[in-house]
Each structure stands twice: as structure tokens, then as C-alpha cells.
Amino acid sequence: MTSTVAPSTVRPSWVTDQRLDGWRRWVFRDPGRAGDSATTSALSPYDLQPIADVPASSADDVAAAVASARNAQRAWALVPYGARADVVLRFHDLLVERQDEVLDLIQWEMGKARFSAWQEILQVGNIARHYARHGRSYLTPHRVRGAMPGLTKVREVRVPKGVIGMISPWNYPLYLAVGDVIPALLAGNGVVSKADSQTPLTLLWTRALMAEAGLPTELWHIVVGSGSVVGEALIGPQDPTADGVDHICFTGSTATGRRVGRRAGERLIAASLELGGKNPLVVRADADVEKAAAGCVAAAFGNTGQMCIHIERVIVHEDVYDAFRDALVAATKALTVGQTFDYSVDVGSLASPAQLETVARHVDEAAAGGATVLAGGRARPDLGPLVYEPTVLEGVTAAMPVCLEETFGPVVSLYRVGTDREAIEKANEGRYGLSASIWSRDTATAEQLAQRIRAGSVNVNDGAAAAAGSIEAGMGGMGDSGLGRRHGAEGIRKYTESQTVATQRLVPLGPPPNLPVEKFVGMGNGQLKLLKALRLR
Template structure:
């Protein structure tokens, strides 16, 4: 594995402080003061910075009672917020857009300090939220506009389908994309007229709190968006018990629990869960581009993203050539820890993530898999740095074959026909993202229709679909339910309401007409409508 060192890449035996210089104790106090908790609360949680394993900062934790109070505060705020025009709400979101773009360097610093990713991966969160904010502020009103529909008696019944806010939306967001997944889901919920209570992940709470500060400066009412922090088993459960809709991004196991709890309360839930995503290389693919695309979708964010590639399916005719191109592209990645753009792959987020990656690779190696490149931790570059790793010879006896690694590890599998590739792609219970590389895009679209996956990218690894903000993003099977982005990404935060106005005669038989005569007459009308092909 090739690594590029520079003056600001950390090394053992001691790691310089990873804390950005501008993040003073006063800044931390200002941000953490935005956590919703009672004045007499005294418990805090302290995360560990991936770059140096030092404590980040104490963040106050909320209690279950605090969560209930936060929801009530947000509910009161939502009543006034929903009375404002969509244009007024959009103006706040667009002002927020401009603020976080102007102050993105500080925001990116926080993301890196708390999560450990490379700076370009952190900047991609800025890009994604900017696109989300602009899109929903500009077209959200169209997505939510009342829609006229045919009434029971055309001309006499006027019917409209309208959208009304859910009330208070709860959002439980993960650590791997604290800005994108924490804020990107809150924006459409707010624009739809809801209050929001967000559970910040304890690892990356400062990032979400800084975003909340910027939103307040943009003009968002103080009460409307509340942030709570603490253990999921306490405040996550309390949040689901109080809100009118829950959005969760995280593991499939936890997602099942969230879905069950939401179901008992008969509230809606959007769940983006795990993935074991396949990438298919057909024999006519441009192998250099396919290898580069595979590297991007496999190792971006240090492999810690739900849509990243973990299974690489390669046609036997080009297997060896593609393997060589992939190993070369992987070994060209720059590894390290910096607050600039000189490295491509940063740190894993926690010792637990590193332990999972090590376990999967060592288990595969012990059962006969071959490590083509990578396969080792790099404590000389950072305490949680692990080399991007490519495996072959993986089979069902190995943990890495079916379980989500959520790290910089991929496995190669040969196939002989498109049908076999589809069968391999559909193995397992996940169905979040897939990729097909080929010059025959018509064939790729036919294959896509047979792949059980919420998104299928053609000649791209993952970003094309995920970055298409107007298109829905979500999973099938154990990868979850519901969609973010597009029309569904904002409509899910509303209830459909039918408003019907009857004009002139009432429905049903007039008082002067026998019921039998009315039924016979209506039956004749039904037959006529069928003959006229009226919908």
C-alpha cells in the first residue's frame, strides 16, 4: 500500500492534538448550550477523537423527560411556523444555505475532528446539503401543492388532495455523515411545516449543534428545531414515543426495533439501514474507468457509508485485467490524517469500527482468502487508520462474505453470464445500492430492472444516484423502507388530506325518488361510463 506523508500527517509514538485551534472552550460551551435538557441535568457524554484518541468535549445529555419537553416545545413552535408561507420558510433555508457555505471550513473541521474522515469526504457533505437546501426551497412548494382530483359526481363534487404537516418529526441520525444525514433530513421536514427534534449521535454532536446554530442565525425560530443527546436506548426510545413521525438512519438491527416501536404507535417511519452493495463489471466495460469508479465507491469516507461497494462482481474474461487495474488504483490512494486536501482516505471513526474491519479481514485470511492489497492497520499514520483492502477467494464460510463491514474492505467474485451476475448481486437480504459498468447501457438497464436494489448506477459507483436530489433514495429488503430526496423526501413529512366540496344536489337518492329507481338509474350511468372509457 502506498502512502503519502506530509508535514501535517500524524505519526506515532505521540499524536499532536487533533482539536482544531479555533474550537476553544468558549466555542464548545456555546454549542453544547444548545442541547435541550433541564437546568438541573448534570450528566455528560465524551466522545473520542479518531485522529488522536483524545477526548473531544463533554456534551450534556438529555433525559427521557427532556425529550418529551423538547417535543412539546417544538410542537408549539410548529403551529406558528406552519402559518407562515412556504416562501417565508424557504427564505430561512436559503439563508442557512449561504451561511454554511460561507463558514464551511469550520464545519468541515468539526466533521473531521469528530468523525475522522478525509477532508474531501467531509466537503462532500457540504455539497450534498447545499443541493438539498436549494432544491427543496425552490421546488418544495410544488411537491406539496394541492392537487385537484375527480369528484364522485363530475361538475357537482369538487375535490382536492392537500398536504398537512405531521406535527413534530423525530430524526435519529448517525455518525458517518453527521451534517448530510442530520441536516439533510431536517430541511424538508421543516419546509413542510413541522417542528423537528433531532437525536444527535454522541460521536458527532458538535457538528449538528453547529449546524443548528447556523440555522438560528439564518432566522429559524428558536423553539422549532431541538437537539437532544444521549444513549439511544434512553432518548431514542423516548423520542419515538413522543413524535408524530420518525426518521432513522443506522443499522438494520436497530432499524427493526425503531420500526416495531413506531408501528405500535401507528406513526410513520423512514428507515435507511445497512447494505452489502454489489458492483458488476461486464466484459465490455472500460476497465480503467471501472477500477477508478470502484475505488471511489468502495473507499470514500473510509468505506463508512451505507451505499459503498463491498462486493465486486467481475466477468471471468476480464477478471485478471480488472484485478490488476483495481489494485493499482487502490495503491495510488493517499492515506493519512490532515486538515487539508492532501490525503484521500482518512481514519476510521472508532476503535469499534477498526476492530470490525480487522476481524473481517483476519477471518477471511484464516479461511483461505487472499489479500491482494492492504490488509493491515497503519498506526504510523493514525491510531485508527486501516489500509484500503482488496480480497479474493472469499466464500460463504467467511464473515466478510455476507455481513456488512462498513470499512475500507472489498471482495472480488468472478461470474460468467449476466444472469449469474444478477443472481450474485441479489444474494443476501440487503438491497440498497448497486453498480453496473458496461458500454452496453441498454443491457445495463435491463439488468437493473432485475436487481433488487433501491438505486442502480450505470458506469458510476454510487454517487450518481445518491447525488440526484430529485430522485428518491432508499433501500429494499433489509436495507429499509421509505425514501429521502425527491418528492417523497418531503411528502413523507406530511399527511394527505382530502377536501371535498359538494355543490348542488346531494349524493344519494333525492327524497322524492324511490331507492330502487335511484339504484337502477345509477347502474345505467356506471355502464355508460364504462362504455365511454371514463377513468
């Protein structure tokens, strides 16, 4: 396994105190709290030293931010879609032009390899273009038949919900935050985002860039702080009748997602929740072993395994098990691991000591219980304080936490099966259902098998990226992996309410003044029979 020594200078040289001050100004503070100096700071994975102090928001700040965004949203909803789209397209161009800055910030705050960071640029750019150019069609009013053919005109229209609350995670601080904000804004909403405490600078940099693209200052606010204070306040006040956000979009753990869902239910607002996963990859007997191994490596160890759709369980037909295992181990050991601010590293650092502890515990307990470590299996403090080698396990049993608990790190476990049926049953073990993968030369059969896997996305002959990158299709989970979808039509429609507008012509519905009710009922019954006979309904 190739190694790269961590750089001696962690803070990017272009990040001056002046630039930091400029980003800090985007943390919303209630004007009534002038003089409050509370701050928060995360530790950089590169050296476990504080990154930068950022103002810490309070519950009052959150409430004031929602009120401010609501005032701005009323005017924004009247702006034509094309003008909103122009702002997003200018943001797209600025993001591509200045991507090296935010790539540095993502790496500094979160520790991932630079290529994994660049994939966030790719996703956000594609989302921005897609919704700017095609979002209007998702929201176009839809004409339907009315109660009285020819006399009732009915349209279903989409209206903004109002203010959307966003709670995004640290593992994709650009994509999973801004990728949801863009369709919400284009749908005519205001937004209040809670930046994750580990990665606030990335989101603050992005907010400044969106302002440069022309987004009104009060329309999208950023708050920073702990989930117990800022997150709870963003979901809504304890009084369910008090003013708060009109929809909450949360990406994170299943345990927290359950709490978010309960609170949203109490307030009778919708919640879209993308939660955890323990994603399977199935290798059929006819699979191209080398390609399957390469695809598994990309899906298991990309982003240092810290992505909700990454592969953690690899289910292999016995006919190709040995060949696949050898190919996977060889490809894993060939990865370059370490910390740099360039593209020379394949697998970067974990994001926090808590992540390192979970990964090490899962691997150590598995090894102590009799599992075999085929590759990796150890921390590498010589490369960085939170670096852990990409790891392949064999002989994992159901009693081991690594079997069905989410590890969220660079660890995969191999399982041998004898039939497709057994593989599907194994893939469906546990309560998660976010993403899955099937490798086979017979793609028609693989596509049929895909529909038997309980997962929001199934990739055939790809590990995870094909479905996630196809942004015209929805992305989300089943079971304990969440509710709702991002991307595609639902990715923007969920930020709107469906409203029916019915216009009655000539006569109102109901019996005319001089017609007995019994005769009207008889005419209505005749109409029912006629419409059925004519197959008009």
C-alpha cells in the same frame, strides 16, 4: 501506498471554550431539570482523546423537547412556504461561506478525509436549494374528479404531520442529519433530532447556523445521549396513546431499524428507515477496465468505506477479471492514507475502535480461511490509532463473514463470474438491497440488467455517487436495507399527511327526499353503464 503522519495538534485552534459553550446551549434541557449536570463525551479518532463534554439529555428532556416543538410548529405551519424557503436559502449561503468550520468539526469528531467531509457540504447545499425552490410543487394541492361529475369538487392537499423525530448516524453527521431536517421543516413541521454521541458538535454547530438564518428557536431541538435512553424516548413513550413524535426518520443499522419499526408500529406512526447494505459492483465483459477500477476505488474507499451505499462486493466477468484486478490493486495502493485537516489525504481514519475491530476481524478471518489479501489488510497505528489500509480480497467464500455481512470499512472482495446471469444472481445474494453498480460500454443493456438487481439505486458506469447525488430522485433500500425514500418528491411528502377535501354543490349525495330508493338505484346503475361507455372513468 503513500502515507501522511497524523497532526500533533488535534483540536482545531479556532474551537475556543467560548465557541463550545455556545454550541452546548443548543442541547435541549427540560426547564424543570435545572441544575442537572450530566454530560457525555466521545473520543476523537485522531488520538482517542475526549473531544468535548456535551450535556446529556434524559427521557424527560426528549418529552419536553417534543412538546416545545409542537407548540412552535402550530405557528410555523401558518408561515407561507416562500418565507420558510427564505430561511433555508439563507442557511445555504451561510453553510457555503463558513464550511471550513464544519469541515474541521466533521474531521475532528469522525476522522474522515477532508474531501469526503466536503461532499457533505455539496449534498446539503443541493438539498437546501432544491427543496427551497421546488418543494412547494411537491406539496401543491391536486385536483381530482369527484363522486358526481360537475357537482363534487375534490382536492387532495398536504398537511404537516406535526413533529418529526430524527435519529441520524455518525458516518455523515451533516448530510444524513440536516439533509432530512430541511424538507421536514419546509413541509411545515417541527423537528427533534437525536445527535449521534460520536458527532454531536457537528449538528449543534449546524443548529446555531440555522438560527442565524432565521429559524425559530423552539422549532428544531437537539437532544444528545445513548440510543437506549434518548433514542427510545424519541421514538415515543411506552404508552402508545401518549403524546410523542408523529413520524420517525432513522438511519442506521438494520438490527436497530427493526426495533424502531416495531415501536413505530405500536404507536401507529410512520417510519422511514435507511439501513445497512452489502452493495455489489458488476464489471461486464465489455467494460472499460481502467474506468471501472477508478470508480470502484471511489465507491469502496470514500469516507473510509463508512457509508451505507459504498461498494463491498465486486463481481467481475472472467474475460476481464485479471486486467480489472490488476488495475484495482494498483489504484488502491496509490491512495494516500492518514490523518490531516487538509485535502492531502484520500482515505482517513475509521471512526471508532468498534469499527476498527470489525474491519480487522473480517479481513483476518477471511485470510485465515484461505482468502488472499491483494492490497492492504492491516491497521496502521503509525498513522493514527484507527487507521486501516484500503483492502482488496480475493478468494472469499460464503463461509466467511466478509462475504455477506456488512463490514462498513475500507474492504472489498472480488468474485469471478462467467455470464451476466451469474453476475446478477451474485449481486442479489443476501438480504440487503440498498445500492448497486454496473460497468459496461453497452449502457442500454446495463440499464436493462439494472432492473433485475434488487436495490433501491443502481448506478451505471458510476460507483455510488450518481444516484445519491441526483436529489430529484428517491434514495432508499429494498429488503433489509430499509423502508421509504429520502430525496425527490417522497423526501418531503413523507413528512405530510394526504388529506382529501370534497365540496358538494347544489344537492347532497344520496336519494332526494321524494324519490323512491329503488328508482334512485336504477338511475345509479344507468350512470355506471353510461360512464363506462363514455370512458369517463
